[in-house]
Amino acid sequence: MTRALRFTPLLLLLLVVGALTWRLTTPADTAVPSRMTGQPVPTFDLAPLVVGKPGLVSADLASGKPRLLNIFASWCVPCIAEVKVLDGLRRRGVEIDGIAVRDRPQAVAQFLARNGDPYARIGGDSESRLQISLGSSGVPESFVVDGRGIVRYQHIGPIEAADVPVILAQLEQVR
Amino acid sequence: MTAEAGLAALWLAAALAAFQLLLMVLALCSAVDVQRAMRGVAMVQGALTIMSFAMLLLVFARTDLSVALVFENSHSAKPFMYKVAGAWGNHEGSMLLWVTVLAAAGAIMALLSRRTSGRTLVAALGAQAALALGFYAFLLLASNPFARLNPAALEGRGLNPLLQDPGLAFHPPTLYLGYVGLSVAFSLAVGALLTGEVDARLARAMRPWVLGAWIFLTLGITAGSYWAYYELGWGGYWFWDPVENASLMPWLAATALLHSINVLAARGALKAWTMMLAVIAFSMSMVGTFLVRSGVLTSVHAFAIDPQRGTFLLALLAIYVGAAFALFAWRGATLKEGAQFELVSRESGLVVNNLMLSVILGIVFVGTLYPLFVEAVAGAKMSVGAPYFNAVAGPLALILAMLVGVGPLLAWRRERRPVLRRLTVPALMAATALALTIILAPDMTILSRLGLAVAAFLAGASILPLIARNPLRVPLATWGMVIAHFGIAVSLAGMAANAAFTSEKLAVARVGETLRVGPWLVQLEGVAPVAGPNWTAIQAELRATRGEGPVLLTPEARYFTDPPTETGEAAIRTFWNGQLYTVVGKPDADGGWQLRLWWKPFVTLIWAGGVLIALGGALALVGRLSLFRRRRPSADWRKERYA
């Protein structure tokens, strides 16, 4: 048996142990990022869900001003905390549109009445179709959309107080 | 006191393992004969770990809530069986079980081994002690199962009803016996590489251990597959999930080893390769344990990652496998491979078998770990799943299954008879199966069609070694081989039939509505709420008919309150020619119920085949062991034709 052949297993082991060590030091991030950043928002037309609040059409997102597109649901527990942070953002002049995933009108109305309402418009996405076409993998999730309707940034999970500067910076950057 | 006794026993065992390792070094460096001392130490070490594990069982049986592990994983209201099974249903307990099997295997090796040369036995027991030492350190330093809780808790936290399942209780010990049984093959290989005594004698000493471990692995995989089938509720039996692959890889390596070891035993050839396989088989067990315990790969559900434990296990893996590989690189050159094999011979057949099994093992290994490499190197996420494994490993497995029918017919050294003529009947069976499927099921996929044809061929060919011989005079090992190979045909037929003939009906049905699935008419007779001790459920009453009398099935959708979870309880009815598999899901807005119905012709053959394979292994093991007793003084192994 040649020398090279005898040392091959050792080399392969080194490779495998190296990869596994890397994984142990860099724990897996199970979030699946959207590939839509840099792409125009897909065309859609979501009917209004709450009385007195307009629905959401893709053209609304190309308004010339950057906006935050927030995917939420009344049945989603982390969304309760997040909506309060969003309300703070609204007070600082951020325009926020909401997409309520798999939700009922009364439930959303109740949710907003109880936790605050930061949304300029709310579209209902009862079969997660817009959520899927945005490449979003759960609720809550948010996208920064620039004035031309192009997705610029994705935030996976609830926006917490600590994330506010990042979101503001992203909005500023695409202005 | 019990917990302290268990911990003390574990420390003592660790000390003895260190002593055992020292003895080996002494024996290898000088001419001191340590064999007797070594055997004694190994046996006491085994007894101590068994005692330690017994203590753990005892504190769990008594629900001693002053032990942290019991508090975390048990509850006084649990049924007794699950209290005991709870001992190994957690990280610390399962690692103690692992090391117990490891040390007990070492003790049995020390007690029973008469075949191995003294020097190799000493070296192998030393290697076994080195293995055990690492896992003792892991337990004692990083995951002490006997840690006390002060003050003792009033009640335990482990009353998760979902974890009270016979499959869950007995699946892990079965797989562990398989995983750790391979450690003996590893140690014997390391020992023989150290002493240079890689010969037929070693192979014959190693063979029963590999067979035994392989039987448990086969049973564990079969049972796990059936468990997933009835529990997951979508009718699938194998998902190519990383955790499943972790149990398949040692099995593939052990299967290859089982065959190459015969070449070493009968011809004294394939020395380096067999030693390599023995090392790889146990390495795959450790890789599997690491993958599952550290949670580094996204499985059906993500595990909590404990970096400290993961690092410890990875370090052990790297040290042991690295040392064995380095030893191989160092000593491999001294192994003489002898003359080449004739093209048409048993040896060549077994070599090709090993080639195919190793390539399949390589594919499973690469497919399982490749996404990790891509992410490490390129930062991109990638998925490798069932479509890949089926497309790549499937055809290879079919070719292998076909060769399984031919190999056992070949004589050792050189086959001079026309073997192909003996295969006329199996070939006709395959042709018939092929013709029938083309006529009756023209839409079948090519892989299923070939699967059925190869299964028919192998069913016929596998029993040929028995034909024209007096069945009473055929050695047990040959019977075992025939049954195991026939089991492969049975399992393959089940897989192909399931893939090709399954009828599926997914629908939303109202009460009174009738659905058709395959030959069955299934009526949703009613939906009723039922309650268990800690769950409520919606139970669907289904009435299925096909010609003969009706069959009643009651699948359930259960809602547990603590912790809040939903599970589906499939209702499955087995018939001689298949299974009717029913699941009820959620209601829709206007009074309909989600129903999932499957008619799966001959699906049970998949697991029946698995059981046959294990049974064949058991017969072979019995045959090998009694062979040892009868022929101990002068084994004339050259006469064994169907070994």
Add this chain to the structure above:
Amino acid sequence: MNGRVLALLLAVSSPAFADSDLPPAYWANRQLPDARQEAAADALMDQIRCLVCQGQSIADSDAELAGDMRDLVRRRIAAGESPAAIRSWLIARYGSWISYQPTAEPAAWPLWLAPLALLAAGALLVARRIKVGR
């Protein structure tokens, strides 16, 4: 090993709080009337990885998002779209992670080359052991 069974067990039991109370989408749990279309949809759903339970395909998952994805796949197949087009549409949104079938991108080439390389290397080793010809 018990991790495996535990893993499967956890998959069966989805945490109840993360679900909406809306009924599943229409085509989530119904088959397309056309058997050929349903077979095509089924084959595609087996290839798409579930975003929620990550270890299962959307065909085998109880998650709501998986149900909505099944609905999307069946709807598009029924509308005449090819499975390959739907798959690339999903990959354009979620990256190749979403597909259990490795894509044709260069990063996946080693996956397809590895079996061939293994087979070739093995055959070479075997050839040295076996006397071919007289």
